[in-house]
Amino acid sequence: MNHSLRGNLRIRLTVAFSVIFGLAAAAVLAGSMILVRNSMEYSLNLVYQEKYSSPGFGDKEAVLDQLPRDEVTQQQIIDSMQLNLIAKGGMTVLVVWIVATASGWFLAGRLLRPLSRITLTAQRIAGRTLHRRIALDMPPGEVKSLADSFDSMLDRLDEAFAGQGRFIANAAHELKTPIALNRTLVEVAMNRPGSPVEVRNLGENLLAVNQRHERLIDALLTLARADDQVTERRPVDVAELAASALRGTAALAAEHAITVTADLRPAATTGDAILLEQLIRNLVDNAVRYNVPSGRVGVTTFTGPRFVEITVTNTGAEIGAHEVPVLFEPFRRLVDRVGSARGHGLGLSIVRAVAQAHSGDAVAAPNPGGGLSVRVTLPIRW
CATH class of the missing domain: 3.30.565.10 (Histidine kinase-like ATPase, C-terminal domain)
Structure with missing residues (x-):
């Protein structure tokens, strides 16, 4: 069996239910055989005691001669009852075991359905969809508490990532204004009539630095936008x-x-x-x-x-x-x-x-x- 099947909780629970029921059914069948054997021996002993103690049965030699044959007959009756119990009881146990295993599979699925929903939501979140929630609708319990705690964690994560994205976007937008103003001032100084060569060289260097900063801000904006889920495809x-x-x-x-x-x-x-x-x-x-x-x-x-x-x-x-x-x-x-x-x-x-x-x-x-x-x-x- 591969690792995915061994790690499947539904299969493991079903196997556990099946093994427990099988062992319990085998124990009940074995106990029933012991009880039936003891009951049959007790009943047959009573029958033979009444038979041999009746007034018209015969003399003592006839009783002693009949006892071995009656013991063989008694053992044959007990063995026949046991074989019949094993055959019919075993078939009954097998049928009920199959039904119980199928019921265990169905019950495990019902019990694990909330966990499957949590897993599906986690997989979607791994695909960068933090706005999704489990919103499990079921009575209070361990699984309900787990789902609610997971939703609370997602709320905090969503707020943190949204705040980070807003900060980057706002900071980048705020930085664009002074950088654009600096570029304008440098270009005006460079194009002023009679500007020295040193000023023009300095202006070119400043414009190169300014352009690098503009590219950095644009990259930050793109990165902040890319970190959000693409809603329009x-x-x-x-x-x-x-x-x-x-x-x-x-x-x-x-x-x-x-x-x-x-x-x-x-x-x-x-x-x-x-x-x-x-x-x-x-x-x-x-x-x-x-x-x-x-x-x-x-x-x-x-x-x-x-x-x-x-x-x-x-x-x-x-x-x-x-x-x-x-x-x-x-x-x-x-x-x-x-x-x-x-x-x-x-x-x-x-x-x-x-x-x-x-x-x-x-x-x-x-x-x-x-x-x-x-x-x-x-x-x-x-």
Whole structure:
């Protein structure tokens, strides 16, 4: 029996009910046989005693001659009764045992139904749907207390995640205003007639820093939005989104002299088109930025048996397999040998957050000789 069957509580309870009933029925049958044997022996002894003690039975020699034959007959009667009891009693026990086992299966299912509901809710919550609740409608008891405690925990978690998302969004929006004001002031100072060359150089550096901060804020907004469950899902073709993302990063690839190849096969799924395009754009942007001079980037999309897949590969510095998990953690970057100091450490975090918000996932693996392959899987649209 495999591990899933051994771990099935309903099966275990049914087996326990069946074994307990089987042992109890066997004990009752064995006790009944002992009682019947004793009763038959007692009754037959009384019958023979009355028979031999009757006045007209005969002399003592005839009684002694008849006793062995009567004992054989008595034993035959007892053995016949026992065989009959074993056959018919055993069949009765077997039928009742089957009925009891089926009843135990049904009863275990009824008893475990609330736990199955709790498990189903937990699985849905694992799919990033914190707004769901068990709301178990049953009399007070251990299972009711467990479900209510679980709902209370979900309320606190939902409030915590919602508060975190609101904080990030509000902070990002509040930071956009002064950054936009700084950009305007720098541009005015740079374009003022008679501005010295030093001021223009300083202005260009400040605008570059300002642009990096704007990208960081946009990334924070995208990450906060991706952490929420996608409520509006519409049919989209990932291949079309990838083509649009490639057009948006063409200038960046040309700037870094990166050759981009694409094999975009139809890959239909459902979700938020803006978030999914941002996912692909982040993948391509990372693949271009963290590459070697005159390197290569490959983008493929296709439909598998159960999922649609987006794969982005690039050339670059060698990355150890133990370093890959760090790439998906927010604000975590590798050493500057892969150029990560130029980024803000949110690119692949956003990719995984968007994929998981769409009931998918993102994984990465180092390429032989250098570079990285990132594969995103999303549910197929039937």
